[in-house]
Amino acid sequence: MRNRVKCGAFYVCFVVVLSSVMYSCGNKNGTASNDKTGTPGATAQGVNNGTNNDMNGDANKPGQAVPVDFGNIALANKALMEGDYKKANELIDVILKAIPEDSFACRTKGDILVKQKNYSEAKIYFDKAINSGKGGDNSGWGYLELGKMYSESGDHAKAVEALKKASDILPKDEIIKKLLDAEKKK
DSSP: OHHHHHHHHHHHHHHHHHHHHHHHTTOTTOBOOOSSSOOTTOOOOEEOOSSSOOTTSOOOOTTOEEOOBTHHHHHHHHHHHTTOHHHHHHHHHHHHHHOTTOHHHHHHHHHHHHHTTOHHHHHHHHHHHHHHTTTSHHHHHHHHHHHHHHHHHTOHHHHHHHHHHHHHHSTTOHHHHHHHHHHHTO
């Protein structure tokens, strides 16, 4: 539990810092770049699915970019830590609606579902996080969360398997090593 609190606090701090950086780069509305250019202050682009309603209720043409406020991830994690799962879901769903494969948002959604004991749906989101990470660090974090989910649900063999994959991707991470060692003893 102590490690989960550390990870949760890390996520919140990371997103708060990310939001501050975006604000200081001249992007005063708190949106981030997802345009593959890495341009500071660029807008994260979700695509309207043709319903002519974006997240703000404004009419858009299908295919038009929809801005995303990544501060919602920090707020969703805060709500999650406070046990307000309804609010956490609402906040993270705004991001997932615009960017369904965002690794960080998928992991957060999975964490919310784990807290609600909805392991089968949580696995779907952790798998999305792993796949969108393309074998890099984000995949490692996805495997970490998947391993913690399996541990919590009592499937220790699958927890060890997922944590080994996380450790292979992130070999220097001490939290993963400790969780893996503890899981092997179960």
